[in-house]
Amino acid sequence: MLICLNYQDYQLCGTENRDGARHCRQCGKVLRFILNFLNPGSFVDARYRIVRLIGWGSFGAVYEAESVENPDLHVALKETFDLDACKNFQQEFALLQTLQHPNLPAFHELFTSEGNGYLVMDLCAGPSLAEVLKEEVTISEAQALEYLLPICDLLSYLHHQTPPLVHRDLKPANLRLTPEGQIKLVDFGLYKVMQVGTLHRSARLQSSPYLPPEQLRGGTDQRGDIYGLGATLYHLLTRVEPLNAIDRLLLSPDPLLPLCHYNPLISPHVNAAVLKAMQMKPEDRFADAEALKRALFNPPSA
Numbered sequence: 001m002l003i004c005l006n007y008q009d010y011q012l013c014g015t016e017n018r019d020g021a022r023h024c025r026q027c028g029k030v031l032r033f034i035l036n037f038l039n040p041g042s043f044v045d046a047r048y049r050i051v052r053l054i055g056w057g058s059f060g061a062v063y064e065a066e067s068v069e070n071p072d073l074h075v076a077l078k079e080t081f082d083l084d085a086c087k088n089f090q091q092e093f094a095l096l097q098t099l100q101h102p103n104l105p106a107f108h109e110l111f112t113s114e115g116n117g118y119l120v121m122d123l124c125a126g127p128s129l130a131e132v133l134k135e136e137v138t139i140s141e142a143q144a145l146e147y148l149l150p151i152c153d154l155l156s157y158l159h160h161q162t163p164p165l166v167h168r169d170l171k172p173a174n175l176r177l178t179p180e181g182q183i184k185l186v187d188f189g190l191y192k193v194m195q196v197g198t199l200h201r202s203a204r205l206q207s208s209p210y211l212p213p214e215q216l217r218g219g220t221d222q223r224g225d226i227y228g229l230g231a232t233l234y235h236l237l238t239r240v241e242p243l244n245a246i247d248r249l250l251l252s253p254d255p256l257l258p259l260c261h262y263n264p265l266i267s268p269h270v271n272a273a274v275l276k277a278m279q280m281k282p283e284d285r286f287a288d289a290e291a292l293k294r295a296l297f298n299p300p301s302a
Helices: 083-088 090-096 129-134 141-159 222-238 245-250 268-277 289-297
Strands: 002-004 034-036 048-057 060-067 074-080 107-113 116-122 175-177 183-185
Touching (some): 048 074, 074 083, 083 107, 083 116, 090 107, 129 175, 141 183, 222 268
Antiparallel strands (some): 060 074, 074 116
16 A cells, blocks of 8 residues: 655645555645555565555554454564664564563564564554544543553563663553553664663654653663653543643743643643653653652641
8 A cells, every 4th residue: 555645735645555656646746755654464574465555654653453263363563674673673572572571562572574573462453542542532630640550560560671661652642542441662673772881762752742851862761761651641631732842942931731731620730740750851850660650649647
């Protein structure tokens, strides 16, 4: 299939089109700028059949795929066009395979096929929190905290690995609710093993409202995930996407408004905890996920 990358009114079209199409069926423009992804029914490495495209970006895609050997087994198949990145991910993948946590999917294998890399993991079939946010349903403070309490514990688990594991892309779209009511942190190809004194660059850096400012400069650590979790909570509790770090860096004073500006029902301690998690300087945030959890779930005594 062809994904239209034309812009209309400053918005990316992103419409799926059939192979061989010359004009986009949505915006009508010539399909000059496109991404080419696998069609449903296509096979990868003769072992997986593509069921549907789940999500995509300029460096690859995520598909639901069916195991040819076991048709009842459906997995998430993450494709990357950067074969070198896939090869460099081998050591990190070996570490990911050892992880066992109820809020992580299991990782099955990493392989290459026809010039692309593929990461196979459990399929989380439920909606993401980004999809929940699109619904016309208010998310209460209690519900939002219920969603993210397990993620605080998960971050503690990841950050205490040796060496620490940092997700680097914590946002509503990467938090999925399973049919059983669990929440899972997905998009694991972005995990980075953090070495002391070393900065890691990601090819997928964008001006996302959930990315900490230091990551835009190429480096982050565990406190970057604290920022992403805080920004996710901000969005859930206010239904307003937080300002991205670039806008916050360019303007003084910091234009980020407190959560209670949008939602007066927010508890003062939750408001304060989220704003602290989203501080521009890493040293001004919570030192770890345990501290953030205590601030969110243990209001100060009167």
